Amino acid sequence: xxxxxxxxxxxxxxxxxxxxxxxxxxxxxxxxxxxxxxxxxxxxxxxxxxxxxxxxxxxxxxxxxxxxxxxxxxxxxxxxxxxxxxxxxxxxxxxxxxxxxxxxxxxxxxxxxxxxxxxxxxxxxxxxxxxxxxxxxxxxxxxxxxxxxxxxxxxxxxxxxxxxxxxxxxxxxxxxxxxxxxxxxxxxxxxxxxxxxxxxxxxxxxxxxxxxxxxxxxxxxxxxxxxxxxxxxxxxxxxxxxxxxxxxxxxxxxxxxxxxxxxxxxxxxxxxxxxxxxxxxxxxxxx
Numbered sequence: 001x002x003x004x005x006x007x008x009x010x011x012x013x014x015x016x017x018x019x020x021x022x023x024x025x026x027x028x029x030x031x032x033x034x035x036x037x038x039x040x041x042x043x044x045x046x047x048x049x050x051x052x053x054x055x056x057x058x059x060x061x062x063x064x065x066x067x068x069x070x071x072x073x074x075x076x077x078x079x080x081x082x083x084x085x086x087x088x089x090x091x092x093x094x095x096x097x098x099x100x101x102x103x104x105x106x107x108x109x110x111x112x113x114x115x116x117x118x119x120x121x122x123x124x125x126x127x128x129x130x131x132x133x134x135x136x137x138x139x140x141x142x143x144x145x146x147x148x149x150x151x152x153x154x155x156x157x158x159x160x161x162x163x164x165x166x167x168x169x170x171x172x173x174x175x176x177x178x179x180x181x182x183x184x185x186x187x188x189x190x191x192x193x194x195x196x197x198x199x200x201x202x203x204x205x206x207x208x209x210x211x212x213x214x215x216x217x218x219x220x221x222x223x224x225x226x227x228x229x230x231x232x233x234x235x236x237x238x239x240x241x242x243x244x245x246x247x248x249x250x251x252x253x254x255x256x257x258x259x260x261x262x263x264x265x266x267x268x269x270x271x272x273x274x275x276x277x278x279x280x281x282x283x284x285x286x287x
Contacts, residue, residue: 004153036205068176083176087166089159089162099161115155115158143156147177184238184243202240
């Protein structure tokens with residue numbers, strides 16, 4: 001827990017104007033969650049209604065799942081232009097090339113099979129040396145804490161280095177990946193009830209904030225600003241570090257109490273990330 005407290009303390013110390021520095025501005029929504037505490041009893045109750053096969057929260061009289069627009073509303077995130085996902089490499093990635101992207105010096109003797117130690121990144125960012133390498137290190141650190149695929153605290157995933165590179169070079173957002181990681185966390189934890197140590201990944205607090213607002217368990221907040229424009233999408237894609245699933249428009253329409261009249265023209269299935277999928281996704285968002 002000491003490492004997590006260090007990271008939390010660091011996030012608390014970041015000044016508001018520092019969030020405006022690219023690509024830090026793509027993570028500015030994190031500051032809204034600095035003081036939000038996870039409610040394990042509420043999350044335990046919530047996941048009992050989650051269908052891991054369809055990625056839907058199914059209640060007695062309705063069903064719902066987070067859409068991109070709803071999550072943006074919860075985070076008060078209003079992109080000025082269409083965003084593109086920062087995608088991790090495929091399963092046959094070259095670890096040597098990825099390590100070369102590291103913006104800080106790594107100690108000798110690192111076992112790459114065990115993951116990347118985050119302590120050097122934390123030490124680097126705590127020096128408050130505001131330059132491009134500092135910003136990349138900071139983004140990497142925050143990504144590993146809020147969109148992580150690591151079972152061991154203080155150990156990160158090498159693949160996130162490529163995500164940081166895309167943020168810096170191509171100004172791609174990492175939000176879609178955080179959303180995907182969070183939904184796959186729900187899929188992994190659903191069969192285990194309140195065991196929150198199972199497949200710890202994503203940002204459960206983000207899901208918590210969405211559910212409290214969506215289910216009207218708190219006074220109307222931000223989701224009410226979302227319009228029915230969400231239903232014009234062909235699908236909502238939950239793409240995480242290693243898996244993906246499409247959430248189809250007829251469910252979005254049902255979520256808003258309407259009848260979907262557009263035929264399903266896509267038929268994605270849950271599966272492992274592949275190089276061809278990543279290429280297709282990148283081309284789709286770029287074009």
